[in-house]
Amino acid sequence: MSITVRVPAKVNVQLAVGAPRPDGYHDLANVFLAVGLYDTVTATPADGLRLTVTGPDAAQVPLDGSNLAARAALALAERAGRTADVHLHIAKDIPVAGGMAGGSADAAAALVACDALWGLATPREVLLSICADLGSDVPFSLVGEAALGTGRGEKLEPLQVGGTFHWVFAAADGGLSTPAVYREFDRLCEGREVPAPTAAPALLAALRDGDPHALAATVDNDLQAAALSLNPALAATLAAGTEAGALAALVSGSGPTTAFLAE
Ligand code: C5P
Numbered sequence: 015m016s017i018t019v020r021v022p023a024k025v026n027v028q029l030a031v032g033a034p035r036p037d038g039y040h041d042l043a044n045v046f047l048a049v050g051l052y053d054t055v056t057a058t059p060a061d062g063l064r065l066t067v068t069g070p071d072a073a074q075v076p077l078d079g080s081n082l083a084a085r086a087a088l089a090l091a092e093r094a095g096r097t098a099d100v101h102l103h104i105a106k107d108i109p110v111a112g113g114m115a116g117g118s119a120d121a122a123a124a125l126v127a128c129d130a131l132w133g134l135a136t137p138r139e140v141l142l143s144i145c146a147d148l149g150s151d152v153p154f155s156l157v158g159e160a161a162l163g164t165g166r167g168e169k170l171e172p173l174q175v176g177g178t179f180h181w182v183f184a185a186a187d188g189g190l191s192t193p194a195v196y197r198e199f200d201r202l203c204e205g206r207e208v209p210a211p212t213a214a215p216a217l218l219a220a221l222r223d224g225d226p227h228a229l230a231a232t233v234d235n236d237l238q239a240a241a242l243s244l245n246p247a248l249a250a251t252l253a254a255g256t257e258a259g260a261l262a263a264l265v266s267g268s269g270p271t272t273a274f275l276a277e
Contacts, residue, residue: 016058017130021123022048022158023114024151025181025266025273027221027229030211031236034200035166039150043211044163045173045218046154049181053108053119055083057127060101063087069106074189082121082148087128089144094134102127111189113241113267115151122155142170151267160221162213177224179275182260184251186270190241195268198240211236230261230275241269248272 024046032041053069065084067075075081079088083102091098102124108116122145129136145152150167160173220228242248248265251272255263260274 015131016056017127018054018056019123019127019130020052020054021119021126021155023051023053023108023116023119024154025049025114025183026235027233028214028217029235029237029267030213031196031199031208032211033203033208034196039166040196040199041165041211042150042163042167043213044167045160045213045221046151046163046170047160047175047179047221048154048158049114049183051108051114051183053116053123054105055120055123055127056103056105057087057124057131058101058103059131060099063098064101065104066101067104067106069104071110072106074110075104075106082117082152083124086121086124086144086148086152089147090125090128090132090134090136093136093140093144094132096132098128100128100131109183109185109189109271111191112185112271113190113192113265113269114183114271115155115267118149118151119155121145121148121152125156162218164211173218174222175224176222177226179224179226179229180277182255182274182276183266184255184272184274186245186248186251186272188270190244190268190270192268195237195240195244198243199237202239202243226261226275226277233262233264233275235264235267237268238265241265245270 217232
């Protein structure tokens with residue numbers, strides 16, 4: 015028997031970032047939107063934990079204990095008092111280290127797949143807390159659709175979306191390290207008061223109304239300047255999208271993937 019789980023990438027239509035906290039993380043108002051670009055994780059019984067990856071970016075995915083999907087399987091097995099005897103195969107379409115939560119998606123999918131394969135029926139709150147331990151974006155990958163993430167992004171409140179939005183994504187060569195982008199954000203903010211992050215009511219209304227023009231007028235990513243500072247070539251990609259008629263052009267999360275909202 016095997017279990018296959020398909021899991022979407024995300025774009026952040028608003029990513030408001032506060033000052034660094036004592037624990038090194040930043041408080042966020044993070045408006046996540048799942049998009050129709052998917053990884054697929056298949057879990058099959060095996061002797062021990064085995065991981066394989068296929069797809070255009072497969073060579074960049076770590077296959078050791080740092081892989082988030084492997085860590086998810088181990089965390090669930092430990093909680094269930096069993097061994098993580100599973101072969102996880104990831105068919106990867108989401109860019110690696112691209113700011114689209116690809117690693118987080120694989121972790122959430124591995125949890126759901128192993129939970130079903132091992133017949134655990136783990137309560138959703140427990141799955142969500144394992145996700146939060148694995149990374150700030152992993153809880154959203156478990157719930158999908160649209161949500162406002164607060165805290166470090168792990169506390170989720172579902173959001174209504176009243177229509178379909180059409181996106182074009184430009185994958186960049188190479189990745190950006192999320193901690194490095196947050197460090198650059200802190201550097202750029204030095205000597206300035208950083209306001210507490212809040213979700214913009216007009217943006218939430220645009221999502222609710224399914225109105226792409228209103229959404230385009232309100233999208234906002236506080237990490238964009240930091241991502242552009244570390245990868246200045248992204249500015250030309252954003253400009254090309256705007257010239258091609260995009261309603262809005264922005265860096266996705268910590269980048270370097272760029273996202274273009276279309277009519
Ligand atoms: O939670 P996750 O492991 O995905 O975070 C990766 C890194 O991104 C953290 O170590 C931290 O440097 C940065 N981060 C942050 N504030 C957040 C989320 C992530 O500073 N809310």
